[in-house]
Amino acid sequence: MATTGHGPDGPLAGVRVVELAGIGPGPFAAMLLADLGADVVRVDRPGGPGLGIDPAYDLTNRNKRSVLVDLKAGGGAARVLDLVARADVLIEGYRPGVAERLGVGPDVCLERNPRLVYGRMTGWGQAGPLADRAGHDVAYIALTGTLSMIGAPGEPPTIPANLVGDYAGGSLYLVVGVLAALQHARTPGGTGQVVDAAVVDGAAHLATMIHGMLAAGSWQDRRGSNLLDGGCPFYGCYETSDGGHMAVGPLEARFYERFAALLGLGEIAAARDDLTRWPQLRSAVAERFSTRTRAEWTEVFEGTDACVAPVLSLREAPGHPHLAARATFVEHGGLTQPAPAPRFSATPSGVRRPPARPGADTDEVAADWDVPGLRTTGTGPAG
Numbered sequence: 283m284a285t286t287g288h289g290p291d292g293p294l295a296g297v298r299v300v301e302l303a304g305i306g307p308g309p310f311a312a313m314l315l316a317d318l319g320a321d322v323v324r325v326d327r328p329g330g331p332g333l334g335i336d337p338a339y340d341l342t343n344r345n346k347r348s349v350l351v352d353l354k355a356g357g358g359a360a361r362v363l364d365l366v367a368r369a370d371v372l373i374e375g376y377r378p379g380v381a382e383r384l385g386v387g388p389d390v391c392l393e394r395n396p397r398l399v400y401g402r403m404t405g406w407g408q409a410g411p412l413a414d415r416a417g418h419d420v421a422y423i424a425l426t427g428t429l430s431m432i433g434a435p436g437e438p439p440t441i442p443a444n445l446v447g448d449y450a451g452g453s454l455y456l457v458v459g460v461l462a463a464l465q466h467a468r469t470p471g472g473t474g475q476v477v478d479a480a481v482v483d484g485a486a487h488l489a490t491m492i493h494g495m496l497a498a499g500s501w502q503d504r505r506g507s508n509l510l511d512g513g514c515p516f517y518g519c520y521e522t523s524d525g526g527h528m529a530v531g532p533l534e535a536r537f538y539e540r541f542a543a544l545l546g547l548g549e550i551a552a553a554r555d556d557l558t559r560w561p562q563l564r565s566a567v568a569e570r571f572s573t574r575t576r577a578e579w580t581e582v583f584e585g586t587d588a589c590v591a592p593v594l595s596l597r598e599a600p601g602h603p604h605l606a607a608r609a610t611f612v613e614h615g616g617l618t619q620p621a622p623a624p625r626f627s628a629t630p631s632g633v634r635r636p637p638a639r640p641g642a643d644t645d646e647v648a649a650d651w652d653v654p655g656l657r658t659t660g661t662g663p664a665g
Contacts, residue, residue, distance in 0.1 A: 292319025292622070292631030297464070298651070299371040300362070301346070302353075302386065303327060303640075306419070306444070307452030307481065308375030308403040309342040314457050315371070316345035317622035318631050323369075323647050324348045325362055326640035341619050343637040349648075349656055350641030357655075359385030364653045366391045366398060370467075371460055375403040378413050388476045398474040399463040403456050405447075407480030419447035422481040426451075428489055435506035435513070451484030509533070515564035516541065516554065519593060526576025527593040528583075530567070541588040545570050 297320040301312040309324075316322040324346045330337075337343065349365075352358045363386065366372055372391060374381050381387045381402075388400040405422045406412040423429040423446050424439075433440035456479035466472045495501035495508075507513040516538055519527045532541040535554075542551035550566045553559035571579060576592050583590040594602060600611035600618055612621045615636040622631040648656035 291629070292317065293626055293629040294318040294320040295629070297321065297371065298369045299323070299373065300325060300365045300369045302362070302372070302374040302376070302381070303330075304375035304403075306375065307448040307456065308373055309340075310449055311401070311403060311453040311456040311460075311479075312346065312373050313342045313344060314453065315373075315460070317633075319629070320371070321650075322346040323365060323643075323651070324638055325351050325353075325365070328352050330640060337637055337639050339617065340637045341617065344614070344619070344633055345635050346638040347635070347643035347647050348638035348640050349644045351656075353384045353386065361653070361655050362386050363391065363394050364655055365647075365651060367394050368651050368653070369395065369398060370464060371399045371401060373401040373403065373456070373460070377416075378404065378408050392474050392476075396474055397467045397472070399460050399467055399477060400474065401456050401460045401463075401477045401479065403452060403479050405452075405481045407482060408478045419444040419481065423447040423451070423485045426482050426486040426489070428485045430503075431489070431492065431505060431511050433505050433512075435504065437505075439505065446488070447481045447485050451486075451488055452479060452481040455479050455484035455487070513560075515560050515567055520568050520571040522571055522576040522579055523573060524575040524577075528571055528576060528579050529591050529593050530589070532589040537587050537589050540586055541583075541590060544582055544586060544588055544590075 294315060297315070299312060299315050299320045299322040301308065301322055301324045303309070303324055303326045312322050312324065322345065324343060326348050328350060351361050353362065366386070372386075374386070376384075382389075388402075391398055391400055402408060404413070405417045405419075406415060420429070420441060423442075428446060428451075429439045429441075431439075432442055432446075456477065459477040459479055463475050463477050467474050492501055496503060501508050502513075505511060509517060512518045514533075517531050517533060519529050521527055530541070532538040538551075538554055542554075545567065547563075547566055547570065550559075550563055553563040574582075579590070580592045599605060605611060609621055611618055612633055613619075614633040617636070619633070622633065625631075644656055648654055
C-alpha cells in the first residue's frame with residue numbers, strides 16, 4: 283500500500299470548482315474532480331450538513347479546501363458569487379429551487395460568469411412529478427427497476443449500499459456531464475450551461491444492456507433467474523467451511539472447464555449447458571466449496587484462469603498482493619483509502635490533501651482566488 287504526500291497535479295490542474303456543501307453524490311463528484319487535479323473549494327455552512335461523519339474522516343472531502351459561508355445571512359450569496367466569477371464549475375445538490383432562493387441559482391451565476399458549468403445533482407431531477415419530493419438512493423434505484431434485479435429469488439431485493447444509485451448513477455454521470463460541458467465551454471463560441479444530473483436517470487442508464495437483453499428475450503424480468511444476477515450456478519458466491527465466501531464467474535467454456543477440474547465437480551460439470559440441471563449443479567458446487575476454507579480454495583485457484591476469487595472485506599482488500607502492487611489503496615494522513623482512479627500516463631493524480639475541515643482554508647482561498655470578502659474577521663470566518 284502506497285503512502286502519498288504532495289502528489290502530482292493531475293489532468294484537471296488549473297480547473298476551479300465551487301462545491302456548495304451537501305451530502306452523498308455531490309461531494310463524491312467533487313472529490314473525483316479534486317482527485318483529478320481540480321482546485322475544489324467547498325462552501326460549508328455553519329453547523330455542517332444534516333447528515334455526515336466527523337470531517338476528519340470524511341474522505342469524500344479529500345483534495346479540497348473549505349470556506350465557511352452562511353448563504354442565509356446578509357452578504358453570503360455575494361461571497362459565493364465572487365467565487366463563481368473566478369470558477370469554471372459549480373456543483374450543488376439542493377432540492378430544485380433551493381439554490382435560486384439562496385441567491386446562487388444558475389441564472390444569476392451564469393450572468394456573473396457566462397462560461398460557468400453549473401452542475402446540479404439530485405435524486406429525482408430538476409423536473410417531473412417527484413422533483414420536489416425527499417428521497418434517498420434506495421428509492422431512486424427502486425423506481426428505475428434497477429433494484430429489482432439485485433438479490434435472491436423469493437427474497438426481498440438486496441440493498442447494494444449506496445453505490446449503484448448515489449455514486450454510479452449519480453456522481454459518475456454528473457462528472458461525465460460536467461467534463462463534457464466544460465469541453466464545450468472552452469471551445470470557440472462555446473458557453474456555459476446547466477448540467478441536470480439525476481440519480482434516476484443514471485441508474486436507469488446503467489441498465490441499458492439489460493434492457494436490450496430483455497427486449498431480445500434473453501433476460502427474464504425477475505430476480506435470480508439470469509446469467510448475471512445469480513441465477514447461473516457458475517456466476518455467484520459460495521460459502522466455504524470457515525464461513526468465508528468465494529466469488530465464481532467462469533462464463534466462457536474454456537474457463538469453466540478449468541474451474542470444474544480444480545473444484546473437482548466430476549460428471550455433474552456437464553450440466554453447465556442444461557438449464558434443467560442447474561439446481562443440481564448449484565448444489566454440487568456449493569457442496570464442494572463447503573469442504574475447505576476460503577484460504578485453501580484461494581490457493582487452489584491461485585494463478586489460474588478459472589475466474590474465481592475470494593470475497594474480501596473492506597479491511598482485508600488493501601492487503602491483497604495485486605491491489606498492493608498497483609497501489610489501489612493508499613495511506614495519507616494516517617487514513618487508508620482508495621487511490622484516485624483512473625490513471626494517467628502524462629498527468630498522474632494523487633491524494634494531495636487530507637479531508638477539508640469546514641472553514642479551515644478560508645484565508646488561503648481568499649488570497650489564491652482574489653476574493654478578499656472571504657477573509658476571516660475577528661475570531662471566526664466570514665459568514
